[in-house]
Amino acid sequence: MTVEPTPPAGRPLDLPNLSLAPKVLLHDHLDGGLRPATVLELAHEVGYTELPADDAQSLAHWFRDAADSGSLERYLETFAHTVAVMQTPSSLARVARECVEDLAADGVIYAEVRYAPEQHLEHGLTLDEVVEAVLAGFAEGEAAAAATGRPIMVRCLVTAMRHAARSREIAELAVRYRDEGVVGFDIAGAEAGNPPTRHLDAFEFMRANNAHFTIHAGEAFGLPSIHEAIAFCGTDRLGHGVRVIDDIDLPPGADLAAESFEGAELGQIANIVRDKRIPLELCPSSNVQTGAVSSIAEHPFNALARLRFRVTVNTDNRLMSDTTMSKEFYRLAEQFGYGWTDFERFTVNAMKSAFVHFDERLRLIDDVIKPGYAVLIG
Template sequence: MTEPIVDAAPALDFDLKSLPKVSLHDHLDGGLRPATIIELAEAVGHTLPSTDPTALGEWFRESADSGSLVRYLETFDHTVAVMQTKEGLFRVAKEFVEDLADDGVVYGEVRWAPEQHLQKGLTLDEVVEAVQEGLEAGVEAVAETGREIQVGQLITAMRHADRGQEIAELAVRHRDKGAVGFDIAGAEDGFLPSRFRDAFTYLAENNFPATVHAGEAAGLDSIQSALVDGRALRLGHGVRIAEDIMVEFDEDDADDEDSDNIGLVTLGNLSSWIRDRGIALEICPSSNLQTGAIAAFGEGIGSHPLDMLYQLGFNVTINTDNRLMSGVTLTDEFELLVETFDYDLDDLLELTLNAAEASFLPLEEKEALVEYINDAYGDLG
């Protein structure tokens, strides 16, 4: 096991947890509470590595912290197994919303793959409806505490399966009943978005937005396919777009770890296209380190290219990916940026506004969200 990902943040004069946050890349089956997994597993007869909540949580983090996306994805066998009934889906979705709100999230897009939750006989529409009922119950529970949160579903198709068209139609069918966008997820390497070209065309014909996992386990070809075949408005992770950027350091700064100089930068055609058009990158710092997505750039979180991308003007957003597996919250990821890259309140505000503006909300709701975030940050000043 590698050393802990998140170091203690320096002393701050503001409470990171209380800051309003926007979460765009957070998997439903990667955000369960360990205690909930244990209770649901007992009810359905599923065997777990441990029945102690603390030990089980540690097992998930250690198993995910392997440097391999394939090994990382294996941990989902246990969470998906307990999300096969209406009751299980409802509870997981409700608690998911409550946990987001406890972390200061005011708008969240929850992605998950309905096709993975049919083992007990539920239909695709039934599982989507069960999750939506849970999300709405979570919103109501948060409202009862005097807080507000808004959430939407990102209906996801699995890359290795052949149900893209069916899942795309499912997403469009639920567009006015909680679904706000479409995604493809799972093993990226070897499964380009081009496999789902017809499904993405169907979504475009129905004016339904898509974000596509690309640039995590695979490189520039995957990103290119996400844009061309997937018509992606956002890139899930997208971190390996940095492979299309050439940086030449000045000799005096090349070995200076404290230097802020990122050298002479040349963007390739693909990276220029993404930056110049403001295509959002849904970057998940801790997860990217765990899965090896940033291995080509260095060993530690300080080598993550997100800071370079941010400085160069890319539309960077910060996300958790899977809170259970990475053992993080969005607050933790913000603390990580403060600790690693010396980000301040202005940086966190810009990253949060990036996410708000990249959300799949209608324009009027998006503008209201941006205003709310600006007002909340303004009160700190």
């Protein structure tokens, strides 16, 4: 008599196993992910004396607590300290290298990390020198991660500050380094009062050069920002985009943790976002901190996922939110009951939406993501 083997049970969905899951990260800010100890060491090196704490643990707590303001503008004020210690080639390369190492240790297999080169010129660097230092750091981090058995591919987006007037110059920088590891362009900063259409020249330049870009839209400001980003700027993705929920009438009394939102009615903007499969770079913990939503329980992630928008999970700023991709997955699982197959779908969504070429996306989906989740699903 032959006894059939018992099918293996799926692995528990806990933080140790989540760290093993292949993950794809599309929205992560370089200056929002420094190690607290690195901030302290770099501050000492450059003589920066404005830090609010003098030990790593206290500094980590300060960043998290200061970012929990419920205001995007106040949240952004915390970056004064990180940007201040990222003004030399060596500091930029170190931060970039450690970013890659930290992401790889958390199971991220592909990441697009963004930063604003114009914010790193205080010690005399040129825009090109900033980009070259960061790219060198990314390459060092990739080599170090591969040596530990956790290979990762990291590319970068160069960001223009939406309140400034250098967006065309930064767009040209993105195209100039497109074959060196810069895969796209972005605008960021205070959203209210700084509409994306102020930077049409930059977006037209990107389109003219067949280059990718994403736009921070629908985070601190609502549907008009999303509408402009899509209709006038032609964005490939929406940075956050969480406020697209304002254009959706959910069924009366709908529980945001429900498995179905049958009967939901989508407005014109929500329909075009879904119809065109425009990826949403959702950042749950950060969205709570900046006041885009009141809590994870009130986050529309699940409603958007169940309504088949192309949702992706992201960290935004790992230092300020005291988070990792694994923690973001875990918080979503706790709140909405997701399992491994859900996170596989969100990860494939992200990889499909990446700005690297199709063959690279397909290779990572087929050779890394699907086999990795097959082990976890059991």
